[in-house]
Amino acid sequence: MKSLTVTGSPHNFKHVRAAMQRQVDTEILAGVSWAILRGQDLLDVQSVGWADKESQAPLRTDHIFRAMSNTKLVTSIAVMLLWEEGRFQLDDPVARFIPQLANLQVLKPGATRLDDTEPARSPITILQLLTHSSGLSYGLLDPGSLLFKAYNERGVLNTSQPLPNMIEVLASLPLMFQPGTSWEYSVATDVLGYLVEVVTGQGLDQFFQSRIFEPLGMVDTAFSLPADKLDRLTTCYMGADLTDPTKPGLSATKMAWVGDFRKPMPMKLGGGGLATTLPDMVALMRSLLPGGKSVLKPATLAMMMTNQLPEGRNIQFARFGEIQGKGYGLGGAVTVRASAIDPPASTGEFQWGGLAGTHWWVSPQTGLAGVLMTQRFMGFWNPFSFEFKHLAYRAAGH
8 A cells, every 4th residue: 555645745735624624613524534646646635523523533544434436436447457358348238248137128208107118229238337328227316216216115225135136126127218318327337346246257346356456555445344444434424404415413324224344245336335445545546647556558547537428418316407517437427518616627527426425536637636535424526525626626726
């Protein structure tokens, strides 16, 4: 593991620290750690607040966080490793490897019943899974919809069952739209995790460990934690009002699916199952930046950071609509055009985060990258993350 030693930087990040301390003082966050890089050089590394607010345990850079959807970047890297080896082409139908996903049905527009369907006009490809344009859903962000109810009632993400169980359930359910015709955040990356297992004959955790974590020195990233690391796992909090992310007040969440990582679960979720640390995430970011130790070729990294969606198609979320100017690469969003919520110099940025508040971004245009680690449920693209990014860019001279 490469150290978190900050290089001699001419930049002053005091405004970043002041803003994050304010988020802690006003009970928006319990604690937050971050790192800002330019290329392989660390410009700033800091922690403020608490790993556990109730016991007043200070947050350190070696504390462990629930990565949630930051896991998707790791799974996407795993898929691209196998693509580089020629194990498959990105336009291959995934049913070539997972035959249960052949001959799927698709909900008709305006359908009010799960059986109001038509046949899929084309098979789901591996590329469509990487870009969330397969027609799969999540059962997470769209309560009240047909597929939200079906995914939850049938236990698509039941971690007490192995990955093949998820595949069998998905095969019995219709797609939200015809493959390749729209965008929907989904369990697609979890399907890709199973694809890795099928193609390699290894468990997803084994492949991650041998091909990504060990080469990059990511010593604390895993689907479960040994007993001697559990004291470093941070507490996850809920805000006072899920509909108002700026309302002060925090309470420790007891949601079982948030995970305590005390024992291995049968279902290794490539879309959201890892725990990780700030140093490990910095190692992962360095592997994406020029001059770093990477498990992928530079051309592959460039492809991952390139928008793969058709011109004019943006990512979108239920109840929030389209996010203007945001496309999607292979494992994260791509800022096609910086909007009012983005730093002006962030066009071309590759980014994503997790539902519990961990975030990462890489800017090929400026050479900057950042990692923000906190544990607040419904913390993805929360206002605190945009404030952090704006201040980080500004402090670094952009």
